[in-house]
Amino acid sequence: xxxxxxxxxxxxxxxxxxxxxxxxxxxxxxxxxxxxxxxxxxxxxxxxxxxxxxxxxxxxxxxxxxxxxxxxxxxxxxxxxxxxxxxxxxxxxxxxxxxxxxxxxxxxxxxxxxxx
Amino acid sequence: xxxxxxxxxxxxxxxxxxxxxxxxxxxxxxxxxxxxxxxxxxxxxxxxxxxxxxxxxxxxxxxxxxxxxxxxxxxxxxxxxxxxxxxxxxxxxxxxxxxxxxxxxxxxxxxxxx
Numbered sequence: 001x002x003x004x005x006x007x008x009x010x011x012x013x014x015x016x017x018x019x020x021x022x023x024x025x026x027x028x029x030x031x032x033x034x035x036x037x038x039x040x041x042x043x044x045x046x047x048x049x050x051x052x053x054x055x056x057x058x059x060x061x062x063x064x065x066x067x068x069x070x071x072x073x074x075x076x077x078x079x080x081x082x083x084x085x086x087x088x089x090x091x092x093x094x095x096x097x098x099x100x101x102x103x104x105x106x107x108x109x110x111x112x113x114x115x116x
Numbered sequence: 117x118x119x120x121x122x123x124x125x126x127x128x129x130x131x132x133x134x135x136x137x138x139x140x141x142x143x144x145x146x147x148x149x150x151x152x153x154x155x156x157x158x159x160x161x162x163x164x165x166x167x168x169x170x171x172x173x174x175x176x177x178x179x180x181x182x183x184x185x186x187x188x189x190x191x192x193x194x195x196x197x198x199x200x201x202x203x204x205x206x207x208x209x210x211x212x213x214x215x216x217x218x219x220x221x222x223x224x225x226x227x228x229x230x
Binding site: 009033035043044050091095103104106107108 | 158164223
């Protein structure tokens with residue numbers, strides 16, 4: 001069955017440290033999509049990135065980078081030189097093209113605390 | 117103006133009361149969703165709709181009902197609210213025909229059932 005695991009419930013680092021949030025997924029589909037969303041303390045959900053199963057290139061956007069590895073079924077998210085504003089809950093999600101009618105399967109989230 | 121709006125943003129009610137949460141969108145998307153979020157559990161799908169005539173149960177539909185009044189409106193009802201329905205509720209939309217189903221979320225409704 002499809003599943004998304006974010007094993008890190010909470011991570012706390014000091015500002016300017018690098019931090020990696022792990023996401024491991026399970027799927028039987030060959031075509032699928034992976035997402036990261038950010039939920040700041042204000043509560044809204046902010047889309048960060050989408051990656052499809054055919055594109056294993058790593059992505060970098062400013063201080064954010066994503067490492068997609070099909071061999072380990074992982075889609076990890078790294079924040080470089082973290083800032084207090086990065087404090088939020090981060091969710092990883094999976095969408096399967098065929099089996100789940102494009103529903104999003106969500107991980108439980110990782111709460112990231114950046115201390116000044 | 118926000119593309120996906122939810123009303124009310126906060127609601128406190130009592131056990132047994134009927135509650136309706138409303139969602140409106142101006143994105144022109146056909147697909148709409150209702151999720152609830154509980155601490156440590158991520159988001160769980162309650163109901164989804166791919167067009168006005170299409171309503172589907174999600175993972176946790178018991179105790180909830182929905183109405184898709186128009187393409188732009190999707191309401192969630194709790195017929196008789198109970199305390200374990202206290203949660204943060206999100207409405208989301210996505211585009212029909214989108215192969216990747218990126219979803220766009222409303223700001224959330226914080227519901228407390230006493």
